[in-house]
Each structure stands twice: as C-alpha cells, then as structure tokens.
Amino acid sequence: MGKMNIAIIGYGGMGSYHASTLLPEEYYTLAGIWDISKQQRAKAEEADIKVYESLEAVLADDEVESIIIATPNDSHKDISIAALEAGKHVICEKPVMLSSEELDEVLEVAEATDRVFMVHQNRRWDPDFLVVRELFHNKQIGDIFHIESRVHGANGIPGDWRHMKAQGGGMVLDWGVHLLDQIHTLVDSPIAKVRSDLSFVLGNEVDDGFTITILHENGIKSVVEVGTTNFVKLPRWYLKGTKGTAIIEDWDLSGRTIVATDNNAATPQPIQAGVGLTKTMAPPSEEAAEEIPLPTPHLMNESFYFNFYRVVREEAEPIVKNNEVREVMLLMEQVFNEADIIN
Numbered sequence: 001m002g003k004m005n006i007a008i009i010g011y012g013g014m015g016s017y018h019a020s021t022l023l024p025e026e027y028y029t030l031a032g033i034w035d036i037s038k039q040q041r042a043k044a045e046e047a048d049i050k051v052y053e054s055l056e057a058v059l060a061d062d063e064v065e066s067i068i069i070a071t072p073n074d075s076h077k078d079i080s081i082a083a084l085e086a087g088k089h090v091i092c093e094k095p096v097m098l099s100s101e102e103l104d105e106v107l108e109v110a111e112a113t114d115r116v117f118m119v120h121q122n123r124r125w126d127p128d129f130l131v132v133r134e135l136f137h138n139k140q141i142g143d144i145f146h147i148e149s150r151v152h153g154a155n156g157i158p159g160d161w162r163h164m165k166a167q168g169g170g171m172v173l174d175w176g177v178h179l180l181d182q183i184h185t186l187v188d189s190p191i192a193k194v195r196s197d198l199s200f201v202l203g204n205e206v207d208d209g210f211t212i213t214i215l216h217e218n219g220i221k222s223v224v225e226v227g228t229t230n231f232v233k234l235p236r237w238y239l240k241g242t243k244g245t246a247i248i249e250d251w252d253l254s255g256r257t258i259v260a261t262d263n264n265a266a267t268p269q270p271i272q273a274g275v276g277l278t279k280t281m282a283p284p285s286e287e288a289a290e291e292i293p294l295p296t297p298h299l300m301n302e303s304f305y306f307n308f309y310r311v312v313r314e315e316a317e318p319i320v321k322n323n324e325v326r327e328v329m330l331l332m333e334q335v336f337n338e339a340d341i342i343n
C-alpha cells in the first residue's frame, strides 16, 4: 500500500518524540515539521528533518497525506480545521480540544471533508493498564468493584503553557484525560455520579492535581487522582474485587494480588494494634489467603500508528473512536463544572 507521508506540527517535547521514537518507519515517511519557535525549527534541522516555512506551506504540500498536531492544547482546533479543509488526515494530540463544542465543530469538518480525524489516546496501550484490563477479564480477584488509578509526581506543573488556563493548562486536561479515558474504556457502564476535588495549592490559575470519584451505574466505583506535590507517591493502581485485592505499584508492573482461598475455617487471630486489640483488621491467616503474581498483559494487536494507517488506507475501525473521546470530554466538563476546590 506504500508508506504514508506525514508531517508534524509542533516540534516540542511530544512532536520530537513522535518524530524520533514513535513513528514506525515501515508505514510512514516523515515529510517534515512546522513549529512557530525558531529554536525548535533549528533542532529539527539538526536532526536532518525538513522544516517547512509555515503551517500553510505544510498544508499546501500535496505530498503530505496526514499531519500530527503536537502543539499546546488551545491551538488544536484551528490547526485541525485548517488541515482537514486542506484535505489532510489528522492525528491530534490529547486533550483533543478545550470543550465538546470545539470538538463537535472539528468533527463536522472531518465529516464534510471525508478525512480521518483520530486522537492520540496512547495510554490505552500502556502495559499497566493492560494488566488491569486482564484482571477485569480473568477474575483473578473476582469481580472488580473498586478501582483507584493514580499518577503522583513532585515537580509541580511542568512547562509554561501548562500553567495557563487560556492555553488549556492544568492536570485534568493533561493527565486526567488519559486516566479518565482508561476508565471509560475499562468500565462498560454509564456514569451515575461524579465528584471532583481540584487542587490549586501551587497558586496557579489551573489545577495542579485532583481527585475525581466516579460511581458507575453497575456499582463500580473509580477514584482517579493526579498530584504534582507528592514526594512519596501512592501505587499506580489499587483494585478491590469480590475475591481479593490487586496492587500495581508503578509503570514497571511491580505489584501483586492477594486472593482468598476456599478455606473458610481459617479465621484470623486478633493482633495488637497500637494500644488496642483487633481481629477485624488482622491480616488474613496463611490458610485463608494466598499471593498470586499479576497476570501478563495481552498486548494490543496493533499500534496506534498502524491502526491510523489502516483507518486511512483500508477504512479499518479506529481503536480510539471519536465518540469515546467526546464522552471523556463531556466528563471533564462535568468535572470542571461541579468541582470543589481543596487547598
């Protein structure tokens, strides 16, 4: 079918990562980049990447079939519309837009121009997330009814535009969109209730972290949390099921599950706890519970990039669907509208 010529708009952290690490050479040729920063353009030249004179020059190049948008969040809409109207297929970085209205506008243009528009929700491919997905299916800890998904750092909000509301800064739009997208694909049940606490402890105009609690109609509860002031971090995932508990400490997949055995007779012995005695909080006896390693994740059959290639060339089904992206956008709007501010 031949390689796809693709150009990147925005050659910063993520744009250069797409160029150097991500784009699989078997399906793509990197046509070049455009960045408004002279410094970033110079970096691309140093890496022997063609630098276009402007966005318009990229879009006027008939050799360019698709573009990747890796610019700050507030510019996604205008660049997407310009690219689609110029006949290009588009991969847009997350968060897709700043609002569902913006997204609807872009999707209408994609429909009218008959071009593919897909959002880089790459963390659906994360191995830790795929372990969680496996735990949902293999029932190693029974039916999962409680999910805690966390990302903790201690470096504050990075960069400059990520501090600004008008540019779509803040952690809900940055990391929240990934974690909420994961929960949305994991739990196949409508949302009954959402509660969100946003943190502004660092004094920025955008949130530096949050805790979002979601109650799904099927009874599953998800707690999604991002912090940028956590010098000691909590585990990436903590899951409770009807038969046991799973913990995934980090992206390195360290962790374990503890599951109940069928030995109902093995009652826990009371333990000294602080200055008191407890049986309720005593660890299960050795006969009543066993440790089982985390399952091996089933990796996704195709990469995000190959899927995009096949969507464009073969009309394959997109793995990241725009209706899903829109539902997560609506959820983030609900989070902002109903948020409590905890400082």
Ligand code: NAD
Pocket: 009, 010, 011, 012, 013, 014, 015, 034, 035, 036, 037, 040, 055, 069, 070, 071, 072, 073, 075, 093, 094, 095, 120, 121, 122, 159, 161, 174
């Ligand atoms: P960045 O600040 O490192 O890079 C952005 C680049 O875009 C800069 O070089 C800037 O000069 C350039 N730019 C700004 N406005 C432009 C415009 N109108 N036209 C052309 N270039 C322009 O930011 P980043 O961390 O690379 O983030 C870029 C996008 O990628 C954001 O939407 C972010 O959310 C997303 N991102 C996604 C992931 C992921 O895992 N999917 C990871 C990081 C960032």
